Amino acid sequence: MGDYAFRELAIVGVGLLGGSLGLACKESKLCEKIVGIGRSQEHLDDALAVGAVDTVTTDLVKGVSRADLIVLCTPVRHIVSIIPQVMRAAKHGAIVTDVGSTKGSITAAGEAVTPRRGGRFVGSHPMAGSEHSGVRHARPNLFAGSTCFVTKTPRTDLAAFARICRFWQELDSRVVIVRPDRHDRLVALISHLPHLLAVALVRAVDASGEDRNLIRGIIGNGFRDTTRIAHGHPALWRDIFSENRSEIGRVAELLRNALDDLMAGMEAPEERLEPLLEQASQYRGFLDHR
């Protein structure tokens, strides 16, 4: 293995996250060789062009078979569907991880394959991304300074787990260790609900029937900031929302209650509404201090 953390890295799905991972591993010399695997030759050519990977293939089994580390970077439902195949195709001792935004079903699928011969699975979720998608927006510092969840279960191989934690730390991520179900509960609150609200807000404005050009002319930075993430990739978020819909349903209920409280508070501005606003302002201020 020499100085490299992993000699050969296979990235399955070389979009924004997969491409950024390739660029980051190259810049920090974490891997000697990087194989990009995807279904579209055109996207793979883009990945080669931006220098995110060294070689490419559309053959999933062949692409992962020699890798020491395999990172699945496709939409979450696709990850769930290819994990059995990847685990079996992985060579003995290989580690398989992913960057999916949900962890329950992915970890269950990864751990369902007995690791007697194939790879060992450890789930990851780097909280990085942007409203842009595709390898053309990839950048080596995408993960720097962000949180990366790494899952741990009673079935987790501890040596593989330790190497995955170190891997993300080498990319300047702050690793947070969680059980898969706890992960899905936390991200429903801090990531999926905000995204859902941004989308709902844009759809509410659309449903108002107001002229789009008028709206575009009068919106300010508050509206722009609040809805920026609604421009994210629909197919990615379709998968995330549907995979994690029970947890999202639970936190959406918290949101509805908060909304009801605020609306009711408007009838008694000083006594009821202002304390609610005050508490939210204080909490939001707290979140900005590190």
Add this chain to the structure above:
Amino acid sequence: MGDYAFRELAIVGVGLLGGSLGLACKESKLCEKIVGIGRSQEHLDDALAVGAVDTVTTDLVKGVSRADLIVLCTPVRHIVSIIPQVMRAAKHGAIVTDVGSTKGSITAAGEAVTPRRGGRFVGSHPMAGSEHSGVRHARPNLFAGSTCFVTKTPRTDLAAFARICRFWQELDSRVVIVRPDRHDRLVALISHLPHLLAVALVRAVDASGEDRNLIRGIIGNGFRDTTRIAHGHPALWRDIFSENRSEIGRVAELLRNALDDLMAGMEAPEERLEPLLEQASQYRGFLDHR
């Protein structure tokens, strides 16, 4: 009047908006003299210190009595309560406007005073601000590039109206002319609802019972962007929400419906959810092109 648009400007309430207005008028030489009026001598001293005003007084009637233009920059319910006094104290020919985020009740109050001797009222709402408040955060370019609503009703004095429109344009605002009720409907959608959601989201996270330090450690830019405005001034927003609660209730209903559609769509990700996300992404993308 010389080269000045208005010889003497009185700013009632010299906080972030009032202070920025003073700095902007000085920089663009729109007024010869600027009087700052407020209830707290300490805040008025701050306004003098940052150079937003030339003289200050805590006497409202005396402060506005010689002004050619009076701009009311206090919270919206306070504006409603002082307008009668200001209109009567204004000298003949003076123009009175405001920067309040609601326009229905303010315009009604401003127009209720017969302008036989006192000022003439034209409502304004510059869509500018930040999550910070206070004159120490004032800056001369706060209004540059932003939208400024100016109200027009059957009772509006057209000469005064034209001068107010030109005044905001001189500060590089894009003037949008609206009826007061139409204004309140539009801002409920593009400003008050986003603010309400940001507050509700922070309160939902708080209500989840998750540890605040954990939340602070794991939130990403999406959450930060979506909730930034929740850190706004509670008393300002208390007034805005309570003044415009009927229109906000109407758009909150649109939001609830959008949320219901999205939750229901999660049961059929490809057929129902993805088209909803796709439409929102396209609309949000459209809003970024100018």
